[in-house]
Amino acid sequence: MANHIIPAIGSIGVADLTTQMIVDKLGPVYIEMPQTGDKVFTRLKMALQYASAEDERVNTKIVEDAKIQLPRKKVIKKRRDEGHHPALDWKDLPKLWASLDSSIVDSALAFYLLTLPRVANVIHMTWSDVDFKEKVWNIPPEDIKNGSPFAAPLSQPAIDILKRARNFAFKGSGDLVFPNPKARNDEHSFHINFLTNRLKRDQWPSTTPNRFAVAHGLRATFSTFMVGEREHNDRLVEMSIQHDVLTKQERAYNRAGLLRQRRAILDEWAEYATSQVRRKSLHRARMAAIAEPVGDRTLEEVERWARGQKVDWQAE
Numbered sequence: 001m002a003n004h005i006i007p008a009i010g011s012i013g014v015a016d017l018t019t020q021m022i023v024d025k026l027g028p029v030y031i032e033m034p035q036t037g038d039k040v041f042t043r044l045k046m047a048l049q050y051a052s053a054e055d056e057r058v059n060t061k062i063v064e065d066a067k068i069q070l071p072r073k074k075v076i077k078k079r080r081d082e083g084h085h086p087a088l089d090w091k092d093l094p095k096l097w098a099s100l101d102s103s104i105v106d107s108a109l110a111f112y113l114l115t116l117p118r119v120a121n122v123i124h125m126t127w128s129d130v131d132f133k134e135k136v137w138n139i140p141p142e143d144i145k146n147g148s149p150f151a152a153p154l155s156q157p158a159i160d161i162l163k164r165a166r167n168f169a170f171k172g173s174g175d176l177v178f179p180n181p182k183a184r185n186d187e188h189s190f191h192i193n194f195l196t197n198r199l200k201r202d203q204w205p206s207t208t209p210n211r212f213a214v215a216h217g218l219r220a221t222f223s224t225f226m227v228g229e230r231e232h233n234d235r236l237v238e239m240s241i242q243h244d245v246l247t248k249q250e251r252a253y254n255r256a257g258l259l260r261q262r263r264a265i266l267d268e269w270a271e272y273a274t275s276q277v278r279r280k281s282l283h284r285a286r287m288a289a290i291a292e293p294v295g296d297r298t299l300e301e302v303e304r305w306a307r308g309q310k311v312d313w314q315a316e
Contacts, residue, residue, distance in 0.1 A: 001043055004026065004029050004036070004040045005026070005040060005043065005044055005047075008025040008026055009021060009022070009025050009026070014047070014048060014051040014055070014058050015051075015055055015057040015058050017048070017058075017059075017062060018062060019062040019065040019066050019069070022044070022062060022063065022066035023066050023069050023070060026040060026041070026044070026066070027066070027069075027070050030066075030067070030070050030072075031070055031072055034072060041063055041066070041067065044063055045060060045063040045064075048060045048062075048063065085214050085216040085217035085219075085220065086206030086207070086208040086211040086212065086213050086214050086217050087206055087207050087208070087213060087217035087218065087219075087220040087221045087224070088199075088204055088205075088206060088207075088213040088217060088218055088221045089205070089206070089207050089221070090221050090224055090225035090229065092204065092205070093113070093221060093225070093272065093273050094272065094273060094274070094275045094276035094277070095276060096113070096204060097110065097113065097273045097274055097276065097277060098276045098277050098280070099202065102164065104165075104168050104178055104179075104180070104181070105190075105194060105195075105198050106198070107161055107164065107165055107168070107178070108122055108178040108190070108194075108195065109195050109198050109199075109215070110157075110161055111158055111161045111162070111165075111178075112195055112215060112218070113218060113273055114154075114155055114157055114158040114161070114266065114269070114270050114273065115137065115152050115154070115158060115266070116218065116219050116222050116240065116241045116266075116269075117137075117139060117150075117152060117241070117242060118143075118145070118216070118242065119192055119193075119194075119195055119196075119215050119216065120143065120192060121139050121143050122178060122195070123178070123189050123190050123192065123194075124143055124176075124189065125137070125139075125176070125177045125178065126174075126175040126176060126177060127175050127177060128175055130154075130162060130177070132159070132162075135153065135154045135159060135263075136151050136152065136153060136154060136259070137151070137152040137153075137154055138150075138151055138152075139151075139152060144242060145242065150242055151259055153259055153262055153263035153266055153267075155263075155266050155267050155269075155270035156267075156270070157270050157273075157274055158270065162177065165177050165178065172188060173188050174187075174188065176188060176189065178190065180194075195215035196214040196215045196216075198215075199212060199213050199214065199215060200212045200214075219241045222237070222240075222241060222269060223237050223238065223241070225269070225272070226240075226265060226268075226269060230268065232265055236258060236261050236262060236265060237265060239258060239262060240262045240265050240266060
């Protein structure tokens with residue numbers, strides 16, 4: 001809307017729009033940028049349908065008529081590895097977790113890693129959606145692909161991130177959990193690619209040759225690890241990332257969405273994701289305990305000694 005529709009036809013009354021205007025003004029983006037063009041035309045049609053309820057002069061058919069006059073060349077898409085979205089190798093997950101800091105973007109990425117929703121869910125997440133008592137993130141139906149509400153279980157590390165996220169609020173940020181202090185929009189929300197851009201900044205490799213990992217691909221990382229390595233039920237794993245795998249009859253009898261089973265899977269995933277950080281923390285605690293009785297011995301010296309390296313305590 002902001003980048004294409006408003007600049008092109010924003011000054012024209014909705015009842016005065018014609019098919020030819022749309023072809024002339026928005027045709028280039030529809031032909032040259034197919035994915036963006038589809039979104040532009042979809043949102044324009046939605047706006048006209050909304051306006052038509054108040055003004056019978058508004059013709060909603062002009063959008064589809066414009067498409068007919070804007071034929072596209074058929075594009076043959078190259079097939080990418082299984083998942084369309086370049087995925088991080090599951091072996092790199094603990095290393096990625098260990099690299100994240102306490103900033104807003106890194107905290108949002110860490111939370112995404114633990115919950116594996118869609119990126120838009122994290123962007124629009126509000127405090128009113130969080131049930132700390134039940135440790136559940138209730139994602140509203142308008143933010144879910146199939147239009148049904150989704151209860152995402154929260155592991156303890158995810159809860160810890162949310163508690164720290166209270167400090168991210170600023171004047172005007174509203175109820176957003178992860179507001180963007182640099183946003184140019186009134187909602188103070190992040191761009192849909194903000195987590196992918198964070199991964200690309202550090203050039204995290206993917207299982208797709210010559211491509212960096214993207215945020216959405218982390219869902220495939222999760223599925224590969226939990227099904228292929230931990231041998232969990234594939235349908236439960238898919239349900240954990242909002243994939244609709246139940247039949248109509250099953251949905252009727254599983255209103256809780258198998259929350260307890262999905263919680264166990266995500267708790268196990270969180271334990272693996274944080275494993276490297278926990279190992280290092282435990283190691284340092286042990287070394288500190290060894291070093292404590294002798295105050296003049298540094299932690300570095302004790303670690304060298306523990307690895308069997310020669311340390312001249314007296315000289316140092």
